[in-house]
Amino acid sequence: MLRFDGKVAIVTGGGRGIGRAYALLLAERGAAVVVNDIGSNLDGHESDAGPANDVVAEITALGGRAAASIEDVHSGPEAIIATAIDTFGHLDIVVNNAGINGRLPFTKSDLDYFQLHMAIHFYGTLGLVQAAWPHLIESGKGRIVNTISGTVIGIANRTAYSAAKGAIWGFTNCLAVDGEPFGVKANCIGPAAGTRMSLAPDQDIPSVLANYGEQMPPELVAPVVAYLAHEDCELTGMTLSAGGGKVSRLAAGHTAGFTDTSLTPEMVRDRLAEVLDPNTFQVQERVVVA
Template sequence: MLSFDGRVAIVTGSGRGLGASHAKFLAARGAAVVVNDLGGSAQGTGSSAAPAEEVVAEIVANGGRAVANFDSVSDNPEGIVRTAIDAFGRLDILVNNAGINQVHAFGPDILPSIKRHMEVHFFGTAGVTAAAWPHLIESGSGRIVNTTSPTLIGFPEQTPYVAAKGAIFAFTRTLAFEAAPVGIKVNAIAPTAATRMSDEADLPEEFKQFMRDNLPTSLVSPVVAYLAHEACAINGEVIQAQGGEAQRLVLGFNKGFTSKDLTPELVQEHLDEILDPATHVPFDRIEKQDLSAVGK
């Protein structure tokens, strides 16, 4: 069994939903956990100590070790990391899970919503990661698990949310290059699970019930736990996790079309070749990737 005895983890946004599931799973496997949650609404308003305190109480009641932290990931990432060091003396694992979702059709008034999503999702992820970085190096086998989304393929009235998740995808891929030489591995999940965000989303009630019946948070947390473990063998990967499924999510190139005399007309004429999925080749794993052809 993959044990986390002696390991210390921070899970942001872990007062409810996926984050709470991750925190409880890691604690049940032996990790000491900082349960971070501002305690606001799914839209990012308000605050309450109750969600984080309740998760900590449950972990402790089951024989685990946990402390609560109520800092905002975007306002005080250093405070979140300080809680781990003050309480447990070290930090080995960072699970960046905190997020919000404001459904908002694109238009002239969209920018505040985009900025707010970036503050929480991307800058929150980057900020806590930056604060944790030296401690994860000191750990000798630091692990970072970020949270992006399957909605990267596109989703109506979700431009702020999906754009922020796209930034996390790119952040994960490129930070992995800097992480490898210092003993850290950086990966991400793209989860789908029944949470308060899905319950409050503008989705058919039948689909919400399907999610509740088939996509529990408990079937995402095992993927997080593997990526957080010192035995994790991958770096820079994004794993889509839902309902017990685990799948690699990648970008890549296809063969496309080439002409040294390229014109708009040739693009139009050869569009089927340019878009042909049959010749698609995904990027290789970080440790094997040859960057010499990128951008050529």
């Protein structure tokens, strides 16, 4: 069994939904967990200490160790780290899960709306990783799990949300390279689960997914995050998608395409089938710079 005895983890957005499932599973497996959640509404406003405190109470009632943090991930990453260090003495795992809901047509998405998503999703993730970095290096086997979404591939009315998640994806892939000399592994989770956020009225869930909440419980995402957070996991720079018991990999890559130094626009047009041929697709693990 993969255990986390002696490990200290931070789970942002840990007061509800999939974050709660992450925190409970890590604690059940022996980790001391900082449950960070400002208890906001779906658009990131307001604050309520209740969700974080409730999950801490659940963990301690079961004999686990946990501490609550209600700091905002964007403006208070150092305070979140301080809660872990002051309470448990060190830090080994960071699970960046906090986020907001976002469904708005591009024509109605002004710059402020994009900046809000970048602030909470991307800069919140970036700030916490920066504050945690020296502690994860000190751990010797630091683990980072950042949250993206399959919407990075393309979906209607999610330009701001998906732009922020795409930033996290690129950031994590590069972070994995920078972390290698220090034993720090960084990966992404692309979760699919029925939560307060995904089941919100404005999500327009298709009728075929009417039982989405029952079919996709957060508890079927948590084991994947727990694996990525474990010291035995040697994956880095990877994205695993999880939902409803299915686990798969989301990756970038290239088709074989063609090469011709006399390239013309017409040649691109005429040989487009070669460029787009999915049968030649290969995952690209890293950018190689000679």
